[in-house]
Amino acid sequence: MEMEPTKVQSEGGLNVTLTIRLLMHGKEVGSIIGKKGETVKKMREESGARINISEGNCPERIVTITGPTDTIFKAFAMIAYKFEEDIINSMSNSQATSKPPVTLRLVVPASQCGSLIGKGGSKIKEMRESTGAQVQVAGDMLPNSTERAVTISGTPEAIIQCVKQICVVMLESPPKGATIPYRPKPASTPVIFSGGQAYTIQGQYAIPHPDLTKLHQLAMQQTPFTPLGQTTPAFPGLDASPPASTHELTIPNDLIGCIIGRQGTKINEIRQMSGAQIKIANAMEGSSERQITITGTPANISLAQYLINARFRDVAAMWNDPSSMTTS
Structure with missing residues (x-):
């Protein structure tokens, strides 16, 4: 195949534009942004890659790096060395003697993970051996997405070599079908119910939450239970903070797994x-039973009960209809 003269041959094949997504904790993101955004500005300028950081006060954030492959490798190198510097700084204040590895988490469409792992794990084994980095592909997709986390840890040099190999695989086998990207959830916000409406608390404001309100109304129709020691109906013109009460359920051991879910x-x-x-x-x-204790306002408790019951119904439906097993 003929190559256009404008394309530069670089390490790891054609110098094409690629997007790599990283999942970081708030503290890591803070380190990448730096004081007044100086660190990320310097990384953008020196690498030539576009580096975007997802908004939102989430415990996790997505850092997206886009550009020709060589600019991506430079950006990764800068991030890996910055994390190493953070580790060294944190060690100078502690008694630890052995230096922990640098760890990065990539977010990769699940449809590309098979190629990263290779037949019988051959590709991932080859990556580990040739780069010296530890590479792990998560077994489960990230919540509400079709992406998986790929964790790479090792020295910055090993990580950079490993990212190069991953980029080559991702270029050789593009994602199949549509990818639903992982969006980190905001730190869990308290929910209050007032006058049959559900609100989430954000800063100083209560924001109406239509989905939870719908669930709340469903829960009201489905679970006419009375919290212990209360004879009046639990929900007359509910104020924002009725006293917390406790409700107990017992659940058979063999069903507890479907309530807890994976991890x-x-x-x-x-x-x-x-x-x-x-x-x-x-x-x-x-x-043969386990005790579940639910604590909260009467509205919180009935919603929790409703969600637990709904989970049982889903699982029962699955058992009755094995063809739907994949949906859980």
């Missing part, structure tokens, strides 16, 4: 949406 994803979702605190007791010897 606690489902139970955290239920906690976030309902605004209730939910504690699951440890399994007792000889008992």
Whole structure:
């Protein structure tokens, strides 16, 4: 194939434009931005890559690096060396003697992860061996997306070599189908219910939340339960902060997994949406049941109960219809 003279042959194949997404914690993002944005400005200027940082007060942020492959490698090198500097600085204040590795998390469309892993893990093994970096592809997709986290750790040099190889694989096997990008969730915001409406608290304001309001209304129709010690209906003109109450449920051991979800994803979702605190007791010897304690306002509790029941219905439907197994 003929190459246009304008294209530069660079390390790792054609010098084409590529976008790589990184998942970072707030502290890491702060380090990349630097005082008054000086660090990220310098990185943009020196690498020539576009570096964008997602907005929002989320515990996690997405850093997007776009540009010709050689500019991307420069930007990655600068980020890896900056993180190493942070590690060295944090060590000077601690007793640790061995230097922990630098770790970066890439966000990669799931449809490209098979090529990164290779048949029987051959590709990822080759990357580990040839670069000296540790590479791990997450088994699960990130919430509400079709992307997976790929964690790379090692020395900055090993990381840069590894990123080059990953870029080559991503260029050789582009994503299939549409990718739903991962968007980090804001730090969980408290939910309050007032007058049948759900609000989330952001700063000093209560923002109406239509999805939760709908759920809340459904929950009201579905669970006519009365919190302990209350004989009046639990929801007459609910004010913003009725006293917290507690509700207990017992759930068979073999069903607890579907409430908790992989690594606690489902139970955290239920906690976030309902605004209730939910504690699951440890399994007792000889008992086939687990105790769940839900604490919060009556509205929070009924919403949590509704979400738990809905989860059971989903799972029961799946058992009755094995063809829908993939949806959970």
